[in-house]
Amino acid sequence: MLGLKLLTDPRWANIAESNLEEILTDHAWCEQKAATNAINLIADNCEHIDLVSELTIIALEEMQHFQQVVDIIKKRGYTLGRGRKDDYVGQLMKFCKRDGSRNNSFIERLLFAAMIEARSCERFRVLSQNIKDKELAKFYHDLMVSEAGHYTTFLNFARKYTIDVDVDKRWKEWLEFEGELIMSFGNKEAIHG
Numbered sequence: 001m002l003g004l005k006l007l008t009d010p011r012w013a014n015i016a017e018s019n020l021e022e023i024l025t026d027h028a029w030c031e032q033k034a035a036t037n038a039i040n041l042i043a044d045n046c047e048h049i050d051l052v053s054e055l056t057i058i059a060l061e062e063m064q065h066f067q068q069v070v071d072i073i074k075k076r077g078y079t080l081g082r083g084r085k086d087d088y089v090g091q092l093m094k095f096c097k098r099d100g101s102r103n104n105s106f107i108e109r110l111l112f113a114a115m116i117e118a119r120s121c122e123r124f125r126v127l128s129q130n131i132k133d134k135e136l137a138k139f140y141h142d143l144m145v146s147e148a149g150h151y152t153t154f155l156n157f158a159r160k161y162t163i164d165v166d167v168d169k170r171w172k173e174w175l176e177f178e179g180e181l182i183m184s185f186g187n188k189e190a191i192h193g
């Protein structure tokens with residue numbers, strides 16, 4: 001799925017469902033971080049006007065997802081807790097190359113974003129197919145479709161704007177790294193946990 005090297009064990013969905021307040025809180029902040037990331041990419045790369053337009057749409061969609069998750073939290077009488085530390089994303093950040101040109105860093109940030117979209121999309125699929133809660137299963141199915149579109153957008157912009165990065169080769173390295181990384185996750189009620 002989306003080139004991912006390792007698919008999530010469906011039992012992770014049971015862990016997630018055992019603490020909905022926790023997974024929903026974690027999820028809400030994932031959406032906020034995705035929106036913030038899109039906004040930062042816009043601010044740092046405003047010379048690419050098509051990217052500005054597309055990422056504005058993504059930022060709005062991510063905040064809409066945030067709003068939807070918050071609405072579910074409210075409706076169910078849960079509490080929106082504070083943002084959680086995301087070790088998975090922290091490790092991906094460390095994998096980003098920082099020693100190259102401005103264009104190299106830009107492409108790396110697009111691949112970083114595509115990677116998170118791909119795994120989030122896969123996790124939403126696992127939730128939609130395995131949780132017993134009908135309303136949330138439908139919700140996660142819809143989000144899965146949306147995040148798959150974001151994944152494609154980020155990867156396509158990397159291919160479009162690269163100067164000297166071989167994007168397909170570098171993307172393979174990202175997928176290899178992520179495949180190894182995700183092995184140590186899958187046991188916590190967090191979207192990337």
Ligand SMILES: [Fe+2]
Nearest residue numbers: 031034062065
């Ligand atoms: Fe989202």
Ligand SMILES: [Fe+2]
Nearest residue numbers: 034117147150
């Ligand atoms: Fe997204």
